[in-house]
Amino acid sequence: GAVVSQHPSWVICKSGTSVKIECRSLDFQATTMFWxxxxxxxxxxxxxxxxxxxxxxxxxxxxxxxxxxxxxxxTLSTLTVTxxxxxxxxxxxxxxxxxxxxxxxxxxxxxxxxxxxx
Amino acid sequence: xxxxxxxxxxxxxxxxxxxITCSHNNIATNDYITWYQQFPSQGPRFIxxxxxxxxxxxxxxxxxxxxxxxxxxxxxRVSLSDTAVYYCLVATVVxxxxxxxxxxxxxxxxxxxx
Numbered sequence: 001g002a003v004v005s006q007h008p009s010w011v012i013c014k015s016g017t018s019v020k021i022e023c024r025s026l027d028f029q030a031t032t033m034f035w036x037x038x039x040x041x042x043x044x045x046x047x048x049x050x051x052x053x054x055x056x057x058x059x060x061x062x063x064x065x066x067x068x069x070x071x072x073x074x075t076l077s078t079l080t081v082t083x084x085x086x087x088x089x090x091x092x093x094x095x096x097x098x099x100x101x102x103x104x105x106x107x108x109x110x111x112x113x114x115x116x117x118x
Numbered sequence: 119x120x121x122x123x124x125x126x127x128x129x130x131x132x133x134x135x136x137x138i139t140c141s142h143n144n145i146a147t148n149d150y151i152t153w154y155q156q157f158p159s160q161g162p163r164f165i166x167x168x169x170x171x172x173x174x175x176x177x178x179x180x181x182x183x184x185x186x187x188x189x190x191x192x193x194x195r196v197s198l199s200d201t202a203v204y205y206c207l208v209a210t211v212v213x214x215x216x217x218x219x220x221x222x223x224x225x226x227x228x229x230x231x232x
Contacts, residue, residue, distance in 0.1 A: 006161070034220065043205070044162070044222040093161045095220070106152050107220055109161030 002098030006110030023094030029074035030096035050077040127227040140206030
């Protein structure tokens with residue numbers, strides 16, 4: 001089945017620094033990937049749609065200058081949290097769909113990245 | 119995107135069958151119903167997907183009535199390891215090469231009790 005790898009699984013950074021999170025589709029190509037954020041005891045909130053070779057599409061209320069998304073290849077999308085602050089501490093998850101499997105229309109999710117800003 | 123409504127939480131004893139119902143009154147003709155499972159600090163995992171009637175796989179069954187305004191995820195003989203949050207999603211399936219962004223509701227927190 002489809003595998004989406006996310007790295008790192010957890011990261012601690014100082015306030016004001018930037019952190020990059022990688023999302024890779026390991027055995028399939030993904031022209032589109034999605035980035036979510038999840039706060040404790042809450043549901044996943046869609047942040048943006050990452051499009052290979054073009055600009056990402058951000059959901060309303062998500063600062064595009066703070067959450068930089070780059071989708072430079074068909075298997076890799078990155079999310080950079082710039083000038084991170086403690087309120088950016090959250091669980092970040094990416095997802096993609098493997099179109100090879102016609103009988104499974106579900107999206108595959110990465111294992112998530114726990115970001116803690118101190 | 120069709121809005122979904124699920125119970126916030128459910129408790130069940132080990133070994134029992136658990137049924138979680140999701141309402142999606144505004145489901146569109148081309149929408150599919152998909153259920154995901156999420157454990158703490160992990161990404162959601164695909165469980166099952168269906169369009170109408172009944173779908174069964176090795177881990178669950180999905181029952182969808184004729185009007186498709188609701189669906190029920192059935193987990194047979196749950197164990198402690200089934201304690202998780204279960205999300206019901208409704209989204210249109212696009213052709214190969216296309217996509218549709220998927221948004222999540224609050225989900226149902228299932229607690230399995232020994």
